[in-house]
Amino acid sequence: MSSFDKAVKELSANIRLLSDDDVLRKYRSDALREFRGFRRTFNVARLAVVFPKDAYEVVHVVKTANKFRVPVVPVGGLTGLMGGAMPVTDCIIVDMKPMNRVLHVSEEDRLVSCEAGITIDELDKRLAAHGLMTGHDPWTRKYATVGGCIAANGMGYTAAGYGSIRRQVLGLEVVLPTGEVLRTRDVEDSSTGPSLTQLFIGSEGTLGIITKATMRVYPLPEKRTLAGYRFEGFEKGFRALLKFYTMNLIPSALEYGEVFDAPSDPEQDYESELFVMFEGMEEVVDVKTKIADVLCRGSGGERVDESRVMDFWQHRHDIADFYVENVGRNGLWHDVFFDFIHVSLPATKVLDYRRLSAQVLKKHQLLVVDRGIWKQPENFSIAYLRQKGLQPRKDLSEFLTAFDELVESVQGLGGSMEYCHGVGIKMAKHMSKELGQAGLEVLRRIKSALDPNNIMNPGKLLPV
Numbered sequence: 001m002s003s004f005d006k007a008v009k010e011l012s013a014n015i016r017l018l019s020d021d022d023v024l025r026k027y028r029s030d031a032l033r034e035f036r037g038f039r040r041t042f043n044v045a046r047l048a049v050v051f052p053k054d055a056y057e058v059v060h061v062v063k064t065a066n067k068f069r070v071p072v073v074p075v076g077g078l079t080g081l082m083g084g085a086m087p088v089t090d091c092i093i094v095d096m097k098p099m100n101r102v103l104h105v106s107e108e109d110r111l112v113s114c115e116a117g118i119t120i121d122e123l124d125k126r127l128a129a130h131g132l133m134t135g136h137d138p139w140t141r142k143y144a145t146v147g148g149c150i151a152a153n154g155m156g157y158t159a160a161g162y163g164s165i166r167r168q169v170l171g172l173e174v175v176l177p178t179g180e181v182l183r184t185r186d187v188e189d190s191s192t193g194p195s196l197t198q199l200f201i202g203s204e205g206t207l208g209i210i211t212k213a214t215m216r217v218y219p220l221p222e223k224r225t226l227a228g229y230r231f232e233g234f235e236k237g238f239r240a241l242l243k244f245y246t247m248n249l250i251p252s253a254l255e256y257g258e259v260f261d262a263p264s265d266p267e268q269d270y271e272s273e274l275f276v277m278f279e280g281m282e283e284v285v286d287v288k289t290k291i292a293d294v295l296c297r298g299s300g301g302e303r304v305d306e307s308r309v310m311d312f313w314q315h316r317h318d319i320a321d322f323y324v325e326n327v328g329r330n331g332l333w334h335d336v337f338f339d340f341i342h343v344s345l346p347a348t349k350v351l352d353y354r355r356l357s358a359q360v361l362k363k364h365q366l367l368v369v370d371r372g373i374w375k376q377p378e379n380f381s382i383a384y385l386r387q388k389g390l391q392p393r394k395d396l397s398e399f400l401t402a403f404d405e406l407v408e409s410v411q412g413l414g415g416s417m418e419y420c421h422g423v424g425i426k427m428a429k430h431m432s433k434e435l436g437q438a439g440l441e442v443l444r445r446i447k448s449a450l451d452p453n454n455i456m457n458p459g460k461l462l463p464v
């Protein structure tokens with residue numbers, strides 16, 4: 001009997017476990033798909049999925065897997081974009097969604113404790129009954145779980161005001177690869193050595209399974225204002241939003257991007273739109289909104305129609321619904337290669353990166369469909385595509401080379417290759433440049449100290 005079979009046999013005695021092929025199909029992929037140039041080169045013959053009800057069951061699964069040296073992959077909503085939740089070898093998938101209880105809410109402590117499998121949307125609904133909310137609003141809020149968001153160090157629309165999820169997490173409960181349980185303290189400030197809580201944020205399930213999180217929560221705002229401004233070119237609006245930050249006028253949400261009617265030439269300049277939101281106490285919001293208005297108009301911005309602004313806000317999660325509803329269908333983006341990159345770099349280098357990245361895209365005959373700033377001037381994103389032509393191999397090779405060059409350009413400018421979706425499989429090969437040799441070695445040593453048998457989500461985050 002193989003070690004996989006032995007582990008599955010031992011687990012099936014007292015835990016809900018599936019190994020039916022049809023059911024398992026959905027666990028073979030997350031949101032890293034073929035249209036992004038991804039080619040599956042690994043062979044996964046056997047998968048089993050477990051649905052733990054509580055942390056004790058997670059401990060049992062992990063201890064059993066460790067005993068038989070069978071890899072485990074924790075998964076939440078499977079919306080991760082980098083292949084972090086994708087099995088790359090025969091393994092046991094730990095689907096955390098049944099662990100979706102809210103354990104404790106305190107208005108005075110401004111915190112919530114919950115299990116890791118609850119979605120952000122559900123958590124926010126439960127908090128609303130207490131007049132509270134999370135500060136996390138990703139496109140995928142209906143599907144993404146608290147554990148998945150923490151494991152990827154995700155970021156949402158309101159990150160301008162509340163930070164990426166790293167800033168919101170106070171304490172964690174984590175089942176380590178050896179089956180021990182680590183519980184960190186639910187406090188924001190602690191001067192007792194490096195933060196063990198932070199170690200697991202962004203670790204993409206490679207260091208342990210997050211079973212519980214305690215997070216900072218915020219009062220539902222008394223007032224929210226949202227305004228839009230159109231600038232005649234990218235640089236003009238960018239300079240306006242830089243002023244927000246140099247005078248410490250921090251919005252609750254900020255999105256700034258070029259307006260494309262169709263896939264467009266990356267080297268041209270386009271009219272650009274800024275959406276800026278303030279929320280909180282009425283008087284404070286009114287003052288900030290007024291200052292922002294003076295600032296934008298003084299920098300050449302023209303007010304965007306209110307209906308367009310509301311449309312942006314109300315439909316901001318639609319792409320995630322479209323994606324989830326259509327991802328299984330073959331027709332989704334079958335005639336193009338389509339990908340995106342979300343980089344972070346010093347604000348003074350953003351315009352340089354925009355220019356350099358446009359040269360890369362142009363060289364490889366790629367068109368830009370989305371380009372701009374999210375949360376703060378340092379975060380720059382590009383979405384681009386290439387029509388598939390008569391030479392699919394050449395198309396694919398140019399498309400993949402462009403991505404590598406976009407990564408190398410931002411690293412060359414001192415920036416980071418990704419600001420909110422993690423590394424997964426897709427970006428792992430760039431990690432030695434990203435962290436430097438010494439940094440990579442630190443990460444490798446942490447991994448092998450915590451996971452001596454390399455059972456916890458192997459093949460992710462670190463280059464193989």
Ligand SMILES: Cc1cc2nc3c(=O)[nH]c(=O)nc-3n(C[C@H](O)[C@H](O)[C@H](O)COP(=O)(O)OP(=O)(O)OC[C@H]3O[C@@H](n4cnc5c(N)ncnc54)[C@H](O)[C@@H]3O)c2cc1C
Pocket residue numbers: 030031073074075076077078079080081083084085096116117137138139140143144145146147148149150151152153154155156157204205206208209210211319320323420421457460
């Ligand atoms: C259309 C679309 C839009 C998106 N928009 C955003 C956005 O606005 N902001 C954003 O940040 N991201 C966005 N994403 C990416 C994705 O939604 C996030 O990365 C999200 O945080 C993943 O959560 P999940 O529950 O789906 O995790 P999964 O995809 O299931 O897993 C992601 C990673 O976390 C690990 N993991 C999952 N649960 C646990 C756990 N309990 N313990 C330890 N590790 C765990 C997995 O092993 C994997 O490495 C988008 C994705 C799509 C498809």
